[in-house]
Amino acid sequence: GESVGLHLPTLSVQEGDNSIINCAYSNSASDYFIWYKQESGKGPQFIIDIRSNMDKRQGQRVTVLLNKTVKHLSLQIAATQPGDSAVYFCAENKDSGAGSYQLTFGKGTKLSVIP
């Protein structure tokens, strides 16, 4: 069925290195994607979003890449810090026009930063 999934459930990265978290989606009608960070015991925190008319979007230390050809989304974190340790979720929204609102979440990737 239509779903958002992740290639790797866990990722360990040395402090200071760059992290890449991947996400595959199967719904070609999705046109809006979001990355969330969830620390233990907290709700998901918005990181960055991207619409399907874009291939790349940059934020502070984070970059999201969207490859619609292969339905792949990635989150790149530059100079990973211990505070980046968390579970990262990608989510998709198909046709974010009027009346569309549901986000479909992947199961998440746990990022562990090694000091």
Place this chain on the structure above:
Amino acid sequence: GAGVSQSPSNKVTEKGKDVELRCDPISGHTALYWYRQSLGQGLEFLIYFQGNSAPDKSGLPSDRFSAERTGGSVSTLTIQRTQQEDSAVYLCASSLASGLKQFFGPGTRLTVL
């Protein structure tokens, strides 16, 4: 307030009891969502409110689950006759309008004994 708030933060109840979970969305946000997150899992959509429109209840897992939103602001999720499989973290989110980025509260951790 500055963000979405939820109460209580933790709730332990006995099987068969009813529980009410509260969500205060960000001021001015017209859209409000409830999700459920089981241990180590992603988020499962439950219900959606947008302004004065009829809510989308398509994600509610059974008729024991219900939610209301009073005055277009505060929302309450009610679970009747709780079961052990209802144990999860219940997350509330709000957004300025449907289809835009959602901001989440800290969640309520429900444990049904």
